[in-house]
Amino acid sequence: MTGTIRRTAAGLAAAALLAANAGCTTAPATGETIFTGGMGADQAKKIGARQHPQILRQFGGEYENRALTTYVSSVGELLAQTSEEPDKDWTFTVLDTPVPNAFALPGGYIYITRGLLAITENEAQLAGVLGHEIGHVTARHSAARYGGNVLGQVAGVAAGVFLGRAGAQAANVLGAVALSSYSRQQEFEADKLGVRYATRGGFQADGMAQLLERMQAKSELDAKLQGREPRDGFSLLATHPRTPERVREAMAAADKKPVQSPIVGRDVFLSKLDGMVYGHTAEQGFIRRHEFLHPKLKLAFEVPEAFRLFNSAERVLAFGPEDSVIIFDSGGPKASSDPVDHLQNQWTSGRRLSDVEEITVNGMPAATGSTRVNTQQGTRDARFVAIRYSPTQIYRFLFLTPPELTGRFNEDFRRTTHSFRKLTDAEAAELKPKRIQVHTVREGETVESLAERMPYPDFKLERFRVLNGLQPGDTLSPGEKVKLVAPGPGA
Template sequence: MFMSEEQEIAIGKQNDPSIVAMYGLYENERLQKFINEKGQQMAKISHRPNLPFEFKILDSPVVNAFALPGGYVYFTRGILAHFNNEAEFAGVLGHEIGHVTARHGASQQSKATVAQILFIGGLVASPVFREFAQEGQQAMQLLFLKYGRDDESQSDELGVEYSTAIGYDSRHMANFFKLLDQMRKDAGGEALPTFLSTHPDPYNRYQTVNALSDKAQANIDKSTLKTGRTSYLQMLDGLIYGNDPRQGYVDNSMFYHPELKFQFPIPADWQTINTPSQVQMAPKDGNALMLLTLAQAETLEAASAAVLENYKLTLVEKKSLTLNGMKAMAMVADQVNEQTQEKIRVLTYLISYNGLIYNFFGVAKFEAFDNMIPYFNKTMRNFKQLTDQAKINKKPERISIKSAPRTTSLESLLKRDRMPEDRLKELALINGFSLDQQLTRGDLYKIIVTR
């Protein structure tokens, strides 16, 4: 280990703002209080209680939890929606605290074990586009460090130890990892950045965690260990599920932002990731990239100068124009990687709209740029004002907690609540049950509503 504890803490403190800017914080006082209380309780009985642990909920639908060196631990609202009791949460909390106390993140960063492919907020893109992952490069690298299986096994063991120590039944941790694996299989792969993409499944994880739990509980009265299903589900009522349309959403290959009131088309079959600070788009082969961000400048000229300077671009051509009634500037510029000498070409549209200046980047390898121009132009030149009230007033989906009126199967309850047939499997998954699971009168379960 080449990193001191002071360095670990400094890394976490330095990169926490980038993580928060990337995803935003989810404002839910009850849930935030819960994860703070449980996190600090667990931190005190961990192997490094002196670390300044912080626990935060990120406003992202991605199912993930991760930690930075020094004690910064994050849960997405996406993973919180998939827990079905406090014990599942406590197991994953212990697992992430285990990565911190065992210095796995610091160790991985010391070895610089970052994948050769760059994952930009969830998109897979060529590493030659690295400069355009604007939001805190070190934070992104920390986020996508892939733990080894030995690290995962050790964190599983610590997760069992820590969650048991604060009174939870850690066998539920094994059940949750089983649910994550089922999600991966249903998706036909891993939609990055999900928990299993950076936390590879050690062999026989389910059996191993159960065996570790039996050992940890050997001298404990098991009846005293908590599950906390009802209390946890009650906290979830009203939680936003999936993408929050208020922050921007895709519908029929069109991106809409209700609050900033703009829209633009997205090329067919391109992946899209939307974060509070940028919209990211890329084809599945990763050979191009489009980004929409806000410029930190007051004029188009100042914004264009900042783009050229910040990205070390050599200007090829530039012109001013009017785009759908908005003042704009278009630039073509090149960037050469100093180490590899590989050249990329960048089309930039700077658009002044509603008192803000938007940076629209289209990035491709120099030799592929001409082939990508039609895609870039169709998207950027069709940046327009959003006026459709139906698109502006679109409501998010939320978790709603229901109580079974009688003993019956989950499937019959979901159909009684008029859940769509094509979402029954998804609903079974987020409930942690099979559709034929029998619920008794008064049992709580989740449905998805729009409000």
Template structure:
């Protein structure tokens, strides 16, 4: 027994030694449990899941812009040999994130809130910094990744989440919480990289203030690169100090800000939720392009992505989702759905939902044998209505434990039986808000300018934050500002 313990200890030490790698940024040895080849492969495998979850924003000029600036910055980074890929994804949430191996994503929401190229470049450098310093790899080596959460901050049991999240593979990487040291290091790298391609890194610190104001005003979640730092004031000061030092080091006397160039670039950008992809109003989900509607249960939260619409009560004890299922017939779609989620039908019947042919199926998912051995897990029971509408099969699936099923059956079934064709003209013709860049005709306060451009009183602070200004700021004639129109 003692000999076995000694042998095992030696093997563990050898494994630890072999798992060390030189950090490209610090030059020090890090403990990482994957090679660079594995890191690159992980990013490449996860990229399709990211695009499935968020969708690619359809603006060729904006995609070319982020690629061009990203590649220029990658070339001066500590890992220029990686094959980087930069994308703007179609999400209103204000965020930017990176996957191992060179994949960087900015939401259209964060693109809307930058007010010049230098702010954009600072955050771009920050995200590249997470990749060059291998922060994601280090974090994954410290702990097993959890699957992506379903409904924001809601807590949903892993068994239920397994059925609800159809694009989870690799997306846990997006939710890694980097430590303060990692964020501080990425701030430093963001300053370094953006300065090296000629931008004024002071602007990155100013953008942190925009994010703080936005979060305080709306209560929405903020990106990890802001939220993980305990003292934003210290961080703001530190970035300014770093920017001054790097300007001196690079002898950069005419650092670029490029405010007007950037604002022109985002003129027409979709702002906020895009109703064409579906929207919730007065507890009803409407989808103008696919022309259907159904209610959201009272008090339930929801999340809409290109792939799935999900709803759940706040306690996370159940959930419902809507998705498309391939199949020439409802029966073929039902078979694919049952197999895909490893469900065993308990009962099923043919029916109609507001004149549309449908199948109603109760089915169970038994815990896997391995899970049963590790801990006692409950049987998951589902109610699914498969509805044929147009040329599509719509699956509305309610998911909870077998013990809770009777409590949720009425909520599930009444929601599903309310699925119907969307006919209201005002919903079918709903258009998204888009950012419009206007030039101030005469000097005035920002508040006056916004009101003159039909921004309502209750949204003035929102647009002050969007412009990185205060409502009382005097804006000079000829200055460009952001407003919105349909």
């Protein structure tokens, strides 16, 4: 029986591999034969449609501003009409996340985040990034990326055909590679195609190169804010690893037509951006100096002055001296309602903790304990705190410090723990997101004076320059438009 199953599985795997070898298509934009795992146009559309809701869930949903999303789609559709697939059913989506990124799924699904729109300066730059993503689709890069990952798992998937698991496993593969990097050659090709489509649409050709320069400046500022070396995370630089110089090389090699009086479209672009949410939303929570406030979850806490807060989809991080870190998150839907039980048996997986005790945090039952752990940054003292916010909700703090700093921060961490509180309905209602405000420069206003209006406690000048693509030494002229950040009430 076992031998029969093995022979059947082997036969299925071999058959699947033969089918994979035949699963190629010709890319409309390049004429090249691309392996896509047998993914044709109809299947690509179905895969994109299946993945689309997952992308929305992962990235905060579609940004709810009809005028802005319609505008972005209109630019995308114009470019798509200049491509080799004008009749494809293209879908352009603005994602409601502050993380700067853009990417494509098979079937013509193109995404750009409002975080990337915020540092974009004009319509030509928008056309550059949308044209680049269209190029990934018309060159079948997005389909090939999925095809390659599917090929790597063909044998495993084949064994599950009789049980109906192949589709589910393939879907998992597709989700896993949605934001994986393209090869350098694929990026070069997409850049050439993006320039082709942008110039066919009448736009200035170097929009993508300009935008990458802005992304590099944004990445460097983010690193400075966190006190670390620049790294790209899930930004555009991580998923599209290239430099402005490489983009300009692609521009020189691109099949593009000369454009008389190319479109830059700065004023129209900024008019559409005016009022757009900047940073996090009420569903994601807000940072106010050293305090984190979440109006939807109705909670707040404060970290020590030496730590800098950062918000992400899954957790809140605070970075401190010498790689000290505070991590705040939820215990999840299956967390025990008993803080001690959750602390010892769920969260730390039975790890031996010292100084375990029950405490009360602003009337909420809680438990704490400590241990020493090994991390990629070295040995750390770890203090765990689990707080029962409600009968069905546990929230947690993890404080990590180098052993020589633990004594120094013990009292600060105790204050952070006991700063955790529930927001009242009135407090929650007062918290609103920051927004982009387009400002016309007046006589006498300078980069420095306008930067002082940025609603942040530090790095005001650097933030203003990055937002507006300005270099040190750049000046402003009366009548010129710039982007400011307007604080929401209570922020």
